[in-house]
Amino acid sequence: MTDPADLTIAGAAAALRAGSLTAAGLLEAVRRRAAMTEAHLHAYLTLDAAGAERAAAAADDAFRRGEDLGPLQGIPIALKDNMVTRGVETTAASRILAGYLPPYDATVVARLRAAGAVITGKTNLDEFAMGSSTENSAYGPTRNPWDPERVPGGSSGGAAAAVAAGSALGALGSDTGGSIRQPASLCGVVGMKPTYGLVSRFGLIAFASSLDQIGPLARTVDDAVVLFEAIAGHDPRDATSYRGAVPDVRPSLDDGVDGLRVGVIRELSGDGIDPEVLAGFRAAVERLAGAGAEVVDLSLPSMDHALSAYYLIAPAECSANLARFDGVRYGPRLEGDTVERMMAATRRDGFGPEVARRILLGTYALSAGYYDAFYGQAQKVRTLVIEDFRRAYEQADVLVTPTSPTTAFHLGERTGDPLTMYLSDICTIPTNLAGDPGISLPIGLDGGGLPIGLQVLAPALGEAVMFRVARAVEALGGFEARPALATSEGAA
């Protein structure tokens, strides 16, 4: 029999209702898996054993009473540690929040709890979600379940690794420039960034407010849909939350791609992409064409400038968002003989080098005399990116690109060279600038046995067609591989 930790959410949900599995049993299987893999992976920063047990027991009680809150009832889900959880340590992988116990739950956390999910714990990330490898965590890196010498991607690397390894059946990550999709790609799982505003950011520790969006990581497109449906929807506590109806994605999910126009972005599927990744990508596009999709070659010239614009806008916003971490009201405090010196010492000690770099970059970009040349110019590029996508969606229903220019790279390989590290997100960043949805899913392995990811992009609120195409890619690709570390033999 399959280890319950390897079940999909849909599979586990069926087993729970069939009576062949209990929520407590499922949680136990996931914890056994975590006990086996955590020493190698370090996917979690905090495991909430007591909270998870209570939630699993509550789910089993509900099942016994015949109450059904839907497909997440009793399902173990992990949370990236930048979403606040009442009474459970939340650090955003930063020393500056060491020991911080939030007094409230993020909206997404409340929604998961209301759906009966069992929250396993808080997963590792690049400090404040700034990075592409999870090596910027103040509490040590997470490793890739496919090869522990390699990174899981980032910043939601812990979430992606946990889902791949089976120490959670699904997870929530956050995506500011690709932080869900890129690690999903490197870990061989599905990762989705919703349209900006569809999922509440209330309780998400902000990196760059105009770009941040919470989304699901799961093993299948169907499972990603389940999580997406649980967390999407208007929240009066987030002023940027979308007030309209959440796109209904289910009716067309299995409609296939026959007759759909699938655009290939020329600028993101050539130079700078690893040849093996490119080959895998092209093969997947061929399969879509074979299934009746019309493949359109499109040029979006602004893509070449998106990375630069992102690295001005995101740091500018983060320089203000992270100003509140000053040691005055919460978190560790270093003493100083004036308030200013106390704050400076606390911040110097509390932030890691990448966070400090981005705060400095953003502070500079917003400074008097530089604002127009940097922040102002970046906003103009952002407008061009939005325009380019708008034109592209006149010619195509969805766009596809490789998710990441390479498969998982080695720990330490890019840490000394921030610019190369920044290029890891070259394919994912433009979508965040536009506020559009995107999903990455595995399409095969490279010669070294590492997963290759493809992303499907759609216009704002185009989740239905995005999931539909992703589902087709998944069905046509037949990606069944599991990482070595997710089995007891591999971990032994």
Add this chain to the structure above:
Amino acid sequence: MTYEAVIGIETHVELATASKMFCGCPVDFGAEPNTNVCPTCLGLPGALPVPNERAVAWTVMLGLALDCEIAARSLFHRKNYFYADLPKNYQISQYDLPLCTGGHLDVEVGGETHRVGITRVHLEEDTGKSTHLGDTGRIHAAEAALLDFNRSGIPLMEVVSEPDITGPEAARAYAEELRSIVLALGVSDAKLEEGSLRFDANVSLRPAGSDVLGVKVEVKNMNSLRSLQRALAFEIERQAEVLDSGEPVAQETRHWDEERQVTEPGRSKEESSDYRYFPEPDLVPIEVDEAWRERLRAGIPELPAALRARLQGLGLDADTARVVAAAEGLAGLLDDTVAAGGDARVAANWLTGEVTALLRRSGAGIADTPLTGAHLAELHAMVAGRELSATAAKEVLAGVLAGEGGVRRVAEARDLLQISDEDALVAAVDAAIAGHPDEFTRLREGEQRLTGFFVGRVMQATGGKADPRRVAELVRERAG
């Protein structure tokens, strides 16, 4: 040399909304420290702001009252600076797209109307409050600081004037007029001493007649209209002395020291701040469409200037009209008096004189008393009909205010009705004459001032209920 002052005033108005600017915490002054707080106004990780629609509406109303242009689309910005009582270390404020721009306010200075331009009216959030512990209570000598975030996030409206104000008196007139508009709109309790209304002034001097602007000094910490006027007078004098000595005026922030009646330099650091404003990404633009704007315009009550003009139309002189318009509830009472057939001028004199004095003593507001316009109209009718003397009328007012009942009832209960029986009056006069024959003789011989003596005797004998004018007439008749 002769100089002229160039003054611009920045006014901060704390709005009396039920909840804070960006969260649901109550706006409640005087609560225990750090009890009206939540993740948003404490700047906890992950918390987000949601704008208070009423605060936006009230700001638009003030903008309309000041004849401003209302922006159809306005933005919040982040103003970045580190300070212990600023929980996010940025303040959500407005920058280049404020809600209201380009208005004006007419103020009267020395009987002349003077127009002050309004650059802008915008909306922002207040900071928390620091209390510095230690010897002096001043920040540099403090041993520790206590932080209270109850004030953090209270909606704050900022009104920026053009540098059109020419002197301390005009500055005070501007501040008074703006305060009266804020009170008329009912958007703030506008108490300077409690900080819900704060004035900062930018002052510079230039040679009289010149159009070159001098170096400007920002003057802060003025907790009353009087201290605003005095601080500016001091500062103008100080700058003139500096200039006369051939020195340049330093650009700085100075604080008014109420005790010593001087302005003193504040921290010079504030001047070099770069606030790195950028659009607040947690909020969407504020849209004020025409329909909303016009609904708000329709909701604006009669403003003080219009009210004063109307009161003068009712026969009040300019000063009385000003006093009535400035005091809460008096104008409405006056309207009721006129509606009840009373006389506006007589009622205004009672309201601004006796009634105001009595209320000041009791500490009550006019709305807390049973006094109505009908009372004032009836009182006037009784005085005109010689049923009450002017003195007795005041006593009746006191009784009505004290809740003793209606005008006639109080007059009867306190036995204040005048003796209208002519025979009784004549008898009282004759009795007085009979009792003081010497004085009467002197009066007959031409010592006119003794008329008053006899009136006094009669008033005494009648317990003040005689009409003194009629008594005087009767005394003169007897004296022939």
